[in-house]
Amino acid sequence: MSPNSVDGTGNSELVLCPHCDLAQYLPVLAAGEEAHCDRCQQQLDARQYDPILPPALYAASALLMLLLANLFPFVSMAIAGNRSEIHFFDTSAVLFNQFHQSLAILVWLIIQAVPAFCMLAVIYLKIGMLYRLPARIWVARVLFMLKPWSMVDIFLMGLLISFVKLVATAEISLGMSFWAFCLFCLLHLRTFQVLDRHALWASIAPSPQPVLRVKEGHTGLSMQLKLCHCCTAVMPIQQKRCSRCYTRVYARLPASLQKTLALLLTACVLYIPANVLPIMRTVSLGEITDSTIISGFILMWQNGExxxxxxxxxxxxxxxxxxxxVMFWLCFLASTPTLSKGKRNGIIYQLVDWVGRWSMVDVLVVAFMAALVRFGLLASVYPKIGAVLFAAVVITTMLAAVSFDPRLLWDHQPSADNPQAYLNTEGVIK
Ligand SMILES: [Zn+2]
Ligand SMILES: [Zn+2]
Structure with a gap:
């Protein structure tokens, strides 16, 4: 089966836009081409030149770099004749030994376990495209579910911030593992850039297609069709599970606004102690200072950083x-049909969803500095409860974004099944 499943006309595949639910037929794409939704401009498909070899090679190289990053010294720090050297794994191991188990496990998951699993999964799935290995469906499902929780890029940013904070008072030396980790970050990023999700799922099983040709410009909901968000298959609304990936599929996420609002309120409640309580304790020449997020910012500003x-x-x-x-505002818009402006708000939703995970950088700065700065009364850094609470805020807001169904913003916007017909139904190919 070619990567592009073919419908009854022999030249295109029906897709529903995951952001606005508009039904469109995609033409067969050539290598390097992308297809975007005609209504919200969301990317619907992108064809890679070689869907198998580059992702597998990038992922294998990334895994090799991750292995090297764990084998050799990562960073060392010297202060007043004392030297501290850590390995990459120490970032979470030291926290664990200091009885900050929850923070240690979180850090280990987002900078080691999840990224390593993702790279292994890509290699397995790419080999599976050639040799039909078992359990590819489950591996692919977990891969795309875990992808946003791989935060090696944010950890790299956290490392750079930590170096700027420490370099004024100590001598920092970068070990071989640090450079291996930088390469790992780049290769990890590149692997996902060249991963052809459409071709990957098509290699596992052809995309199920409706028997009859449907009208473009109508929403899936109006034609009793729904989209599998996991593998992009289109199926009848009565069908509970996707016939390709076995994911439970909903026409609209059930109780989406209620769940999103509940998570946002939880984030608001957690945000107060996360800012009031200290995130970090610094010991310098026997003097103990507890700093909150705001006081840490003020100190850096006063120091000219x-x-x-x-x-x-x-x-x-x-x-x-x-x-x-913004998420509160989007929930309000989604529940108020007369105010909803789909395209602009859809872009805002994607932006806050993408940028939200970068809030984890401060937690990773604290984790790294706690692992590196261990000179007893001379100079030490310890994480405090504020860091755990702040990590909980970031996780809760990420879950809130996942719980929000962006199609709710479009349900009252013009389309062919609404009174104000949506006329332009040509797919935009760039
Ligand atoms: Zn769309
Ligand atoms: Zn599916």
């Missing part, structure tokens, strides 16, 4: 507040 102070302020204060406020 303006770029880092601005990044921390944006990531830890501005982004969570804006994300929570």
């Amino acid at each position: 303006y770029p880092v102070a601005i990044i921390i302020f944006l990531a830890s204060v501005v982004i969570p507040i804006i994300k929570i406020a």
Whole structure:
């Protein structure tokens, strides 16, 4: 079966846009071409030149770099004749030994376990495209579910911020593993860039297609069709599970607004102690200082570390507040048909969803500094409860974004099945 399943006309495949639910027939794409939704401009499909070899090679190289990053010294720090050297794994191991198990497990998951699983899964699935290995459906499902929780890029940003904070008082030396980790980040990013999701699922099983040709420009809901968000298959609305990936599929996520609002309220409640309670304890020449997110920002600003102070302020204060406020606003719009403006709000939703995970940077800075700065009364850093609470805020807002169904923003917008007909039904190919 070619990567593009073919409908009754012999040249295209029916898709429902995951963001606005508009039904469109995709032409068979050539290598390097992309197809975008005609109504909301969301990317519907992108064809890679070689769907098998590049992702497998990038993923294998990334795994090799991750292995090297764990084998050799990562970073060392010298202060007043004392030297501390850590390995990459120590970032979570030290936290675990200091009885911050929840933070240690979280850090280990998002910078080691999940990224490693994703790379292994890509290799397995790519080999599976050639040799039909078992359990590919489950591996693919878990891969796409875990992808947003791989935060190696954010950890790299956290490392750079930590270096800027420490370099004024200590001598920092970068080990071989640090450079291996940088390469791992790049290769990990590149692997997902060249991963052809459509071709991957098509290699597992052809996309199920409705028997009759449906009208473009109508929504899936109006034609009693729904989209599997996991594998992009289109199925009748009565069918409970996707016949290709066995995921439970809903025409609209059940109780989406209620779940999103509940998670947002939880994030609001957690945000207060996360900012009031200290996230980090610093010991310097026997003097103990507990710092909150805001006091840490003020200290950096007073020390003249303006770029880092601005990044921390944006990531830890501005982004969570804006994300929570925007998500509340989108919930309000989705429940108020007369106000809903689908395209603009759809873009805003995608933006806050993408940028929200970067708030984790401050937590990773604390985790890394706690692992590296261990000189007893001379200089030490310890994580405090505020860091755990702030991580909980970030996770809760990420879950809120996942619970929100963006199609609700479009349900009252013009389409062919609404009174104000949506006329332009040509798919946009770039
Ligand atoms: Zn769309
Ligand atoms: Zn599916």
